[in-house]
Amino acid sequence: MALKVVALAGGVGGAKLADGLAGTLPAEALTVVVNTGDDFTHLGLRISPDLDTVVYTLAGMADPDHGWGRADETWRALETIGMLGGPTWFQLGDLDLGLHLFRTDALSAGQSLSEVTERVRQAFGVAVWVLPMTDDQVSTMVETDQGTMAFQDYFVRHQFEPRVRGFKFVGAGVAQPSPGVLAAIERADLVVICPSNPWVSIDPILAVPPIREALAEKVVVAVSPIIGGRALKGPAAKMCRELGWEPSATRVAEHYGQLLTGFVLDRQDINQKEDVAALGIHVEALQTVMKSKDDRVQLAEQLLTFTETIDLGVTP
């Protein structure tokens, strides 16, 4: 019997590890629960950036250079929007647009985000389960020195330049997990927190109370998105610093704190193993930079091997 795994994921980094797990586990053994705090409406389109990144990655359709969006994308609709003086700060590819139009239409017709996601998953040939964390609206708001702004505003339009002071996940406190999320966590042998941004990709998922509660009883292992004090992509290290902490793998482990059973940091940070172990968390140093598909699968395999040692009750 294969381990049953739930992976919590945000965008690019999370999608890569989810893809590695999908390459290791039987399809029915893996459920990926995806952040929807970044979801927003743009030009009338309902856009779910993290869900799309995860589905495109798992389908092998993701752009290999950016990590987000589709491979062999074109930008002709955006060209027209630009000619007309419309907003071009959010990159809408033509292939990608088809999905946004389909989703917007289905949501308007009363379908839930998880129903739409299920249809997209099947159409794109993704074998593992992919669930939005919730079908309810949760909006990640970033409190910055330039005021409070919606996540995509902060992230894309302002290129994460404003200094962050904190975050709000509006709606999370009353959001219900989407159908299947709690059942997947309940039957899971292991919950993996993917190397996504802790503050804006994973915390929105954890801010949904029934999910947080369900995780409290599980073996939860996180993979650090901070390597050598830096994030491979995105603003995680910058945010960490602006929130008052020196960015490090240890800081990420402290951030998740009691939630964690185990923690994986990069081999570059092997000297932090003791600091993390001192928190009462099982810890392993692995090669966590995922440049190739093989890297993804290898990290997933080694992560699963590491968790077996935890299950055997080896103390940190």
Place this chain on the structure above:
Amino acid sequence: MALKVVALAGGVGGAKLADGLAGTLPAEALTVVVNTGDDFTHLGLRISPDLDTVVYTLAGMADPDHGWGRADETWRALETIGMLGGPTWFQLGDLDLGLHLFRTDALSAGQSLSEVTERVRQAFGVAVWVLPMTDDQVSTMVETDQGTMAFQDYFVRHQFEPRVRGFKFVGAGVAQPSPGVLAAIERADLVVICPSNPWVSIDPILAVPPIREALAEKVVVAVSPIIGGRALKGPAAKMCRELGWEPSATRVAEHYGQLLTGFVLDRQDINQKEDVAALGIHVEALQTVMKSKDDRVQLAEQLLTFTETIDLGVTP
């Protein structure tokens, strides 16, 4: 002083003559008033097929083969929609989509259709005025042997196969002409009814009461879209027959009736001149098939020459 002209236009045929007039008249002398009865919402997008055909044609951006849509178009968003099992019966090109997204967003933000059209016109470098007939919602409904259906349903999805019994222009009776329409008609020396489908492209415009009333006092000249008993494009002849009349240029003149001062039919139909003249309408036979840009301009020039003879009071 150049003649001041208002052209009433639907889709492809209307757009071609409007383009010919634009090639003949000084820009400020021409206002094109466009049918919006075909406008509809599809996949959440607000689509104005006739307005787009007219603007693309006047901008030199129209696809030369279809007459509608943009030249050098691609269909990648639609490819994704098809993969997802979404509706693909309405052709949404990628370049075209940008305009639909821009318009949908602007209308949602409270702008009027004429404001959006003005912005599009300027951005695309169209020099003459282009006005939607109204900013209010008017929906052309086609009564057929298969039930009553919205125009695009009849025209695109059902490929105008159902037999028509009549038409309704829902909302037209209470619609107001968009800003500038009545003033343009008032100052016009000539109103040209372009060779568009009388029943579904021109009648919706005429169904807006203040427009119909304003036209009553003007020199109005129509160009027949029926040549040799057939329509060059679309269902005009088929509709005519299903409504109980043999399709002919004369039938078109009869349809517009009292509204017309003059009528232009194709040289092929020169033997119908007397029938039209018998209706008390000035009539001229011209080369009305517009295959090239030169054809468009030549027809426009000869049409204007013909109207000068009317203005001189020459009897039919």
